[in-house]
Amino acid sequence: MDKFETYCQLIVNTSKDLTAKGFLSATGGNLSVRIPTDRAFAITPSNYDYLKMIPSDICVLDMDLVSLACSRQPSVESAMHAAIYKVRPDVNAIIHTHQVYPSTLALIGKPIPALFDEQVRFLGRSVDIIPYAPSGTGMLMNTVTRKVKNHNNAYIMANHGALLFGGDMERAVHNASVLEKCALAYLLTLCSAQKASQIPLVVREIAFSKLRKDQKKHAQAN
Numbered sequence: 001m002d003k004f005e006t007y008c009q010l011i012v013n014t015s016k017d018l019t020a021k022g023f024l025s026a027t028g029g030n031l032s033v034r035i036p037t038d039r040a041f042a043i044t045p046s047n048y049d050y051l052k053m054i055p056s057d058i059c060v061l062d063m064d065l066v067s068l069a070c071s072r073q074p075s076v077e078s079a080m081h082a083a084i085y086k087v088r089p090d091v092n093a094i095i096h097t098h099q100v101y102p103s104t105l106a107l108i109g110k111p112i113p114a115l116f117d118e119q120v121r122f123l124g125r126s127v128d129i130i131p132y133a134p135s136g137t138g139m140l141m142n143t144v145t146r147k148v149k150n151h152n153n154a155y156i157m158a159n160h161g162a163l164l165f166g167g168d169m170e171r172a173v174h175n176a177s178v179l180e181k182c183a184l185a186y187l188l189t190l191c192s193a194q195k196a197s198q199i200p201l202v203v204r205e206i207a208f209s210k211l212r213k214d215q216k217k218h219a220q221a222n
């Protein structure tokens with residue numbers, strides 16, 4: 001396990017941080033980090049309380065889901081995480097949460113358009129809705145894989161929750177906070193029955209090009 005200790009510790013620390021921020025609770029959601037040297041990733045175990053978690057509870061799987069170090073059952077969404085790492089070489093960390101405001105948009109099927117500069121800079125041109133499929137199924141894995149090819153770093157999973165990517169874990173956590181703020185602001189705007197104004201197209205494209213530059217740098221390193 002020693003070889004993967006740093007990655008497992010990162011998953012434990014981030015799980016507790018996301019719980020403290022209110023983005024994860026009890027056993028809902030999951031997160032992983034890519035281990036580029038071993039074509040593998042470290043992921044949270046299935047159905048295990050984040051606050052009890054220690055590094056030896058974290059599962060390490062290769063991209064074909066063969067266990068390299070697992071004392072517990074890995075997350076039921078492990079296949080989805082592996083599929084994302086395969087189609088998105090720029091992604092080194094994945095967080096799936098059931099955070100409240102994006103989950104509310106997930107119920108009314110409202111994607112978030114380009115509302116703020118920082119949103120596009122970190123999350124992409126829009127936060128799109130991934131059509132519903134039951135958790136842990138090949139159907140969800142395929143639906144997600146198709147959708148994430150548009151280079152955005154945040155998605156809303158219909159009737160489920162949120163999906164965040166980052167070139168590193170710190171950025172993925174930051175993206176969860178940006179998404180929460182945008183989802184709340186957009187929900188309040190929808191409640192006001194006023195039309196949400198969007199940032200100018202040219203500004204959106206400049207912000208998105210900065211995100212793409214980051215992504216290309218991470219993709220090249222993998």
Ligand SMILES: [Zn+2]
Pocket residue numbers: 028029030096097098135160161
């Ligand atoms: Zn979930």
